[in-house]
Amino acid sequence: MDYVGTALAETSLPAISPLAGEPIERADAERLAGVLKALADPARLRLLSLIQSAPEGEACVCDLTAPLGLSQPTVSHHLRILTEAGLLEREKRGVWAYYRLVPTAIGAIADLLTPPRKRATKKAAR
Amino acid sequence: MDYVGTALAETSLPAISPLAGEPIERADAERLAGVLKALADPARLRLLSLIQSAPEGEACVCDLTAPLGLSQPTVSHHLRILTEAGLLEREKRGVWAYYRLVPTAIGAIADLLTPPRKRATKKAAR
DNA sequence: TGCGGATATGCAGGCGAATCGATGGTGTAG
């Protein structure tokens, strides 16, 4: 999906929660769905978890293939999806490519899904 | 995916966050991915949003087909996915089937994705 | 009892996604 792209990094998320106020627009739904789709995969969830729990909060591809039981191209593919979704950032040091979590990325998604809170939607809609 | 089923309602979510402590197990990753996969669709996000913003917090299929621009069977299909994922509950009154959000469902997902906080690993008494 | 409207289900077409093997590119070591 191209509408994903660096969804979180640049285009940013819908800005309005699907669970607050008015129904969301189609475009917003597609952007949010794109990011969620990047999350909605067992291998990618485990990748995020592995990277997060790694010594320095970072890990290279060679450390991730074995725990996942997936081939190196497949792992590289998933890391690409997560990076393009804005959930991971990549840093190449020598031959190794180190991935780490983008700190605020997943929290932003969680916020969108946590609307019942007394988020200050101070506009007097009614 | 059958491992979804009433994932939230009965099997419940992984109980441990993919972003806290140790890497998550494959089974937990698959359960969480199953629920997220139910969310990761534009039509279903809009459905949740439409139902949430409906007058009584509930809506029947006939009210949802037009705003989505999808056929009635397709809408019914998406509602089924969301219900099996534990995100919606269905109540049949007469000929109509009313859907409403399961209050704590989405919040539970959001909590799993909001671990970067130094949440006390101890469960705080309510 | 029979009719009509509201939903759910079956079936199938089409598209996107996950996976792997092979390949190419790029540093590092010897």
Next chain:
DNA sequence: CTACACCATCGATTCGCCTGCATATCCGCA
């Protein structure tokens, strides 16, 4: 300079999912 290790990309295959049409089921009403 050469060989090797790490990683990304390409091509191909398989699989699952979204969608609609047709049909079945259910319920209220006349």
